[in-house]
Structures are given as C-alpha cells and as structure tokens.
C-alpha cells in the first residue's frame with residue numbers, strides 16, 4: 001500500500017515538473033486605423049525603450065504578424081518557399097503584463113506560446129548580442145530561428161537562400177506591425193549563434209537568424 005502511494009505521489013510530482021505552461025494568446029485584430037503607407041513612412045529602428053510593460057494583446061499581434069495563419073489551408077502572414085515554413089519565433093520576455101519572465105516558443109497553429117525556460121534572460125541575450133543595451137532594456141525580444149533542412153530537403157542548397165529571404169519577410173512584418181501598435185523595434189543581426197542557441201535551448205540544426213527587441217518608445 002505504502003509503495004503504491006509513493007508511486008502515485010512521484011507520478012503526480014513528475015506531472016507537475018514536466019507540465020508545459022501553455023498560454024492562449026488573445027485574438028489578434030485584423031483591422032487598424034493606421035494605414036500600411038503610414039507604417040512604411042514611420043518605420044525607423046528604435047533603440048531606446050521606456051520601462052513600461054507590453055500587453056499580451058501586443059505580443060499576440062506581433063506574433064500573428066510574424067507567422068499567423070490566415071486561411072484554413074494554412075497560408076500565413078509571410079510567404080514561404082514551397083509553403084514549407086522553416087522558421088520559428090521565440091519570445092524572450094521580462095516585461096510583459098500578466099506573463100512570467102521566461103523564454104517562450106510561438107505555436108502559430110494554436111496561437112499559443114509555450115514556456116520553455118523560466119526567468120528573465122534578457123541580460124544573457126544582450127551579452128550574446130555583443131552587449132547591445134537595447135536587447136537588455138526592451139521588455140521583450142523576439143528571436144527568429146530557421147531549420148534549414150525543412151527547405152533544403154526540397155530545394156537543395158538554394159533552399160538556404162530561400163530561408164534567408166523568408167526571415168526578411170517575417171522581420172519586416174513585425175517591424176511594420178510594431179509601428180501600427182505605436183511601439184518601437186530594431187532588427188538585430190549581430191550575435192553569437194551558439195550563445196543564442198543556449199538561451200533558447202535549441203540544438204545545432206536550428207539557426208538563430210534575427211533578434212527583434214520591441215518596446216514602448218522613450
């Protein structure tokens with residue numbers, strides 16, 4: 001009996017330890033009073049952020065702009081060679097209202113974020129980005145990674161080019177979406193790949209390509 005109880009107890013503790021924290025994001029809006037032309041005119045790299053937190057609504061909108069699914073057949077906000085979608089988007093969060101600091105992965109199918117690490121890792125991400133202060137000071141940074149193999153399996157070496165083109169589409173979507181939300185953002189390409197991989201907890205097959213710190217402008 002005692003053995004049975006201890007088995008149940010360890011099972012329950014195990015469940016607790018390995019239970020994923022999954023957060024349903026609020027529905028993104030699909031209309032805005034800001035025109036595309038206005039976002040294009042106003043887009044500038046912003047590197048100074050206020051200490052104000054972002055909301056889950058803003059995070060939802062930014063992730064949707066990056067990889068949101070916009071039709072039942074699976075089409076997304078950004079194009080992808082062969083509709084293979086080799087990119088993933090992560091969130092390194094420290095200043096989001098009602099969201100515990102941590103690293104999260106975006107699931108575009110369920111419009112959810114899944115916590116993969118606890119704690120505020122913005123300082124480490126800044127160090128990995130050659131100590132760029134805006135990476136530490138922004139309430140969140142989005143990290144876009146690629147699994148090249150998904151695209152090169154079909155297109156061979158040319159697939160590498162396609163993946164690099166795609167990350168530009170995704171990043172520009174996010175930068176323009178940030179403007180429409182009256183937020184500031186900067187695309188960051190200078191970082192140590194292996195350090196960023198460690199922060200995200202991903203292996204060699206996944207290549208970090210872009211970091212996009214976002215926050216309220218100061």
Ligand SMILES: Cc1cc2nc3c(=O)[nH]c(=O)nc-3n(C[C@H](O)[C@H](O)[C@H](O)COP(=O)(O)O)c2cc1C
Pocket residue numbers: 043044045046047132186187188189190191
């Ligand atoms: C591929 C790429 C990499 C970049 N990397 C960085 C970076 O590591 N740090 C940074 O502060 N800005 C970075 N930028 C932003 C550029 O410095 C910025 O876009 C440029 O100065 C033009 O200014 P604007 O974005 O305000 O038009 C990068 C931009 C691109 C396109």
